[in-house]
Structures are given as structure tokens and as C-alpha cells.
Amino acid sequence: MAVTPDVVSPPGLTTRMSADARRAQLIEVGWELLQSRPIHELPLDDVASAAGISRTLLFHYFPTKADFYFAVVSTMGKRLLHPPRLPEGAGAPDRIRSLVDGFVRLVERNRLSYTALVRGAGGGDQRIVELIADTRDALVPRWLDAADCPDTSPLTRLIVRGWLVGMEETVLAWDPRSVSREALVDHLTASFLAELALAEGRT
């Protein structure tokens, strides 16, 4: 990683990082802190302090709290879209199970921040609402590809998008004390395939 001086070098900054690396670091720090409290309860001072930089430098990268939150959510959205490694030579059911399993793992690791994000829908920030909608749109063809169903009808695309939102809600509301992880993943996999077959008129 190239190490270049920061554009602004405030007093007390001991580590020099490239602007991109610093931005990425701040986003990671933000995501970690958002595991334990919602964005409206996260002072940017805490982010600066956890990253070992001044508030002034933080504001150099992210002029407003909304800008910072948008950057964090945007990075996590891209991560969600990053295709997981699918089983070699696997058929559609295994590929779908793998996508379901990956999503359950994502929620297990980031439950609080993920819940705050989709339930609070970005604290009323329209950019966040649109980002969530765009991420959901982009997920539809990935799931259809995994199911060997890339070209399909408007009804199927509509239904798959709704199903993905329903799955998100299900996994967020899931309590492992009353439903086992395996039962959840089994059901969601079977449910996606059944929903697709129904929409495609294959039942």
C-alpha cells in the first residue's frame, strides 16, 4: 500500500496514511462502532478517537456525519454484493443455499448495525434510502443467476426482490434460541426455490 502524506497533517498525527487508506480505515472503524450503537448515538469524536486522529482530520475526509454514514453503508452494501465463493460444480440448490448461508453469516456478524440500518432506514437520509433500494435491485440478478434463471419475466424479478426483502427481515428477526440455524437456512433455501418455481409457472 502506497504511503503518501495526508493533505492535512494536524498535530498529533503519528501515522501517515494515503487518503484512500485513511478513508477505508475510518469506514472500518465506523462499522465496528456501529455494532454497538445506532448512528444517531455515535459521536464523530468517538470515531476520530478510535482511529487515533483528530476530529479536524475526520471532517476533512467526511464533511458531515451524513457523509460519513453514507460512506460506511455504501461500503457494506458493496460487500454484500461481492459474490461469495460458490461450491465447485454445484447445482442451483447448493448455490442458493450458499447465498442464504452467506447472508445469515453477514447478519450474525453485524446484527445491530444491520438492524439499525434497514429498520431505521438511514435515519431519514434519502441518499441512504436510495442506496438500500439500489443494493436490493442489484442483488436480484445475482440470485437469479445462481438459480440458473438469468432471463426471466417481470413477475419473477418482482417476486425475487420481495423475497429478498422478506428474507432480510426473517434473518434479522431470527432468534437462534427458538429456531436452529440449520432449520432457518434449510427453510430459506427451499422457500426461494419454491417461490421461483411458482413465479415461473414450473409447479
Added chain:
Amino acid sequence: MAVTPDVVSPPGLTTRMSADARRAQLIEVGWELLQSRPIHELPLDDVASAAGISRTLLFHYFPTKADFYFAVVSTMGKRLLHPPRLPEGAGAPDRIRSLVDGFVRLVERNRLSYTALVRGAGGGDQRIVELIADTRDALVPRWLDAADCPDTSPLTRLIVRGWLVGMEETVLAWDPRSVSREALVDHLTASFLAELALAEGRT
């Protein structure tokens, strides 16, 4: 309805309404105005003006904009929970179709405000987020009753809740130019029954 004087009687108020009737009227006016623009673009002056009362009187009933919005959303949530008249002697599939149809109709009549509500999740107001979650929780037993499945497992309840959220998203994203109303209602009815059978291990 008993007509009692308002606690505050500002100049220009020609009609005397009971406090409850006035409150209900303001909520209806708010809901109507929210058909055409989101809450953050709705000045309370417009609400007062549409209701033919002063801003002072409006603030007497609803001290803050958040209070007003909460009252509007709460009333609409109760309306959503009000059971529609189900077909006489109908079986589970007809009852479920009737619930699906009722929800599609609700969205058709209130698309803009409903979308703003669930997508913006109340502009970051925690009370609204909780109200939406409570309304969804309360819908689950109603749908399970309609499907002749009142007592069921935690998995089924979890899945039905997720399905309802997915249906909501589907109907909100639905474009009647690409998917007919009939195809939408048919699919959602079959989907609910298939999902329930799957969760109950009846497939």
C-alpha cells in the same frame, strides 16, 4: 357524536368540534396530504389550512410535527389491522386471497404515503420504527388464523412475518404496466400457502 367546545377557541374558528372529532379530522387531512408528498415536505401550516383551523389550534392537539406524524401513522396501522370482511364459508385459500387483495387495494389507494412511510421508516423517528414493527407482529396471527393455522411453531411465525414484509415490498415495487393485478394477487396467494406448507413440513 357529542359536540363540545374546543379547549382553545382561536379567532376565525367557525365550526365547533369535539376534541376527538377534531383530532380524527386532522389525522384524515394529514393522511390525504401525505398522498402527494413526504412528511418532511409537509408544513404543518398546510395541514392547519386544509383543516380550516389555525396553526395554534393544530399545535394544541399535536405539540410537535413528530407527534402529528405518529398519530397519522398509528391510525393507518390500526386500519391495516382491521380485518376485512372475509367471504362467507370460504376456505383458507379464499381467505388468504381476500387478505392479499385487501393489502393490494390499500397500497393502490395510498401508494405514495405508504412508500414514504415504510421506505423512509418514519424519518428516523424511533417511535415510528417501533410502531411499524408492532403492526407487523400483530398481522402474523391474523394471517395464520385465516389460513386455519392458529397454533404453530416459532419457525412458521418467523417465516410468516418475513413473508408479510416481502409481500409489502413486492406490492410497493409492483408496476401494473408490467405485471397484471390478477397475476400479482394469484402469485402472492399461492406463495403464502406454499410458504406455510413448507414451514409446517406439509410438502
